[in-house]
Amino acid sequence: MSAYDDLMAFQRETEALAQVAGRLGWDQETVMPRGAAEQRSEEMAAMEGVLHARRTDPRIAGWLGQARAADDVAAAQLRLIRRSYERAVKVPASLAQEIARVTSMAQGIWAEARAKEDVPGFLPVLADVIRLRQEEGAALAGGGDPYDALIDDYEPGATAETIGAMFGRMRPRLVALREKVLGAARQPVGLSGHFGAEAQMRFARDLASAFGYDWSRGRLDLAVHPFSSGSGDDARITTRVVESEPFNCFYSTIHEVGHACYELGIDGDYRLTPLGAGVSMGVHESQSRIYENQLGRSRAFTGWMFGQMRERFGEFGVNDADAFHAAVNRVQPGFIRTEADEVHYNLHIMMRFDLERALIRGDLAVGDLEAAWNDRFAADFGVTVDRPSHGMLQDVHWSVGLFGYFPTYSLGNVYAGCLHRALRADIPDLDDHLARGDAAPATAWLRERLQRHGGLREPRATIAHACGFEPSEGPLLDYIEAKFAAIYDL
Incomplete structure (x- = not known):
């Protein structure tokens, strides 16, 4: 066997073990007994120790030095393996294991604190998570910005500077639109x-x-915080149910289906290789957001949903398809990011981006986080946070150490805006299909243009290849402004 063949055989086993570790995480958030949390943290730490040892195995450096790429696919495999290896060797094994152990424990502590509205009960473990991620960021950065190093784990090539500049361009248009919408004479009603x-x-x-x-x-289960897990031939989704707010369940499901379909749509030849997963979290989010919003909240698709809901639930206070579409897209300055409308959603991300960057850089103390969150939320949304589960305890991300992850949500929205523009140009009769509850033309386009390629290209190149133009925030903002101007008669 060649050095490339040896490397890929070794990598395949590593990828398989990573899937097993992911399944432990899925189990923890869905069906694991509550009393098993401490043991699970040890199991997760043990798995991370095995994975870290494999990812830093000295043989990888030798294979990389000798391997030759026969084609573009092999070149991409080597690029991703080299990147993973160079990052992994910078992080001590003991630190990687401790992060896995503490974040597994922290997840359960967060869930309990959220249920009890108990911020003080969560802060000590959050401080441990932040300290560990600061150490990891410093090790990866090698004298550079630790927060940039953490972002790079989720969106290679992105930096706090480029993301901050993008947010600076987006915020004025979003805030201006929000003021017009909230001041409009027409205000849609919600379901009852x-x-x-x-x-x-x-x-x-x-x-x-x-x-x-x-x-x-795949399969659908319930979780406190909806998520998708897995890749290859096993991509699972979760949702949550609030019996007075059905859109929470329905759009969480569509969102997670977007993530899962990306994984399931990747070329089967890439299974259990570095190319066999989504290329970045921003690109991943582009799939979940275009499924949920541009397709799932479109006038055509909600017209079909309206008929379905009347058959299944009877009367619910909305009398026609147009009013139902407006109810689905109603703009309100609510507390919860995952329930936010398209006008407010990116403002939630901008707030989290600033707060977590300050935490990692040491500019914001953990003990001051709740006050900083509440002050910023009041300033940005004009609403006073009434309880911690509506504030800093609402998201699972910080408890599991996902610092640098939040900005990829907005990158995903931006990418989705670009994909939607290209998709509409290529499928002019798309609304005819969506009006029948048929998203197949759109999902087939996304699978062919983007999903099947997995990690073949870098994130921005993945979007540019799919769209035929370089990604920017313009298409997203144009889409949002046009959509809500129509709904609110602006």
Whole structure:
């Protein structure tokens, strides 16, 4: 066997073990007994120790030095393996294991603190997580910005400077639109009534099917914070149910289906290789957001949803398809990011970006986080946070150490705006299909243009290849402004 063949055989086993570790995480958030949290943290630490040892195995350097790429696919495999190896060897094994152990424990502590509205009960473990991620960022940065090093783990090539500049361009247009919308004479009403959990879950499954989710390679479960997990032939999704707010369940499901379909849509030849997963979290988010928003919240698709919901739930205070579309897209300065409308959503991310960057850089003490969050939220949204689960305890990300992850949500929105513009140009009759609850033309376009390629190209190049133009925030902002001007008669 050649050095390349030896390297890929070794990498395949590493990728398989990483999938096993991911399945432990899925189990922890869905069906694991509450009393198993401490043991699970040790299991996760042990798995991370095995994975870190493999990712830093000295043989990798030798294989990389000898391997020759026969084609573009092999070149991309080597590029990603080299990047992973060079990052992994900078982080001590003991630190990698401690991060895995503490973040596994922290997740359970966060969930309990969120349920009890107990910020003081969460702060000590959060301080440990931040300290560990600061150490990791410093090790990776090698004298550079630790926060940039953490961002690079989720969105290679992005930096706090470039993201901050993008936010600086986006904020004025979003704030101006928000003021017009909230001051408009026309204000849509929301749904009223009771929406049973079982009926919600049945419709959630039907929505997942409408967007092409392969049930032979996936499943739908409940979680405190909806997520998608896995790749290759096993990509699972979760949602949550609030019996007075069915859109929470339905759009969480569609969102996670977008993530899962990306993984399931990758070329099968890439399975259990570095190319066999989404190239970045920003590109991943582009799939979940275009499924959820540009497709799932479109006038055509919500027209089909309206008929389905009338059949399943009866009367719910909205009398026609246009009013239902407005209710789906109603703009409100709410507390919860995952429930935020498209006008407010990126403002939530901008706030988190500033706060977590300050935490990692040591400019904001953990003990001051709740006050900083509440002050910033009041300034940005004009609403006073009423309880911690509506504030700094609402998201799971910081408890599991995902610092540098939040800005990829906005990058995903930006990428989705670009993809939507190109998609509409290529499929001019798309609304005719969506009006019948048929998203197949759109999902097939996304699978062919983007999903099947996995990690073949760098993130921005992945979007540029799919769209035929370089990504920017312009298409997203144009889409949002046009959509909400129509809904609110601006």
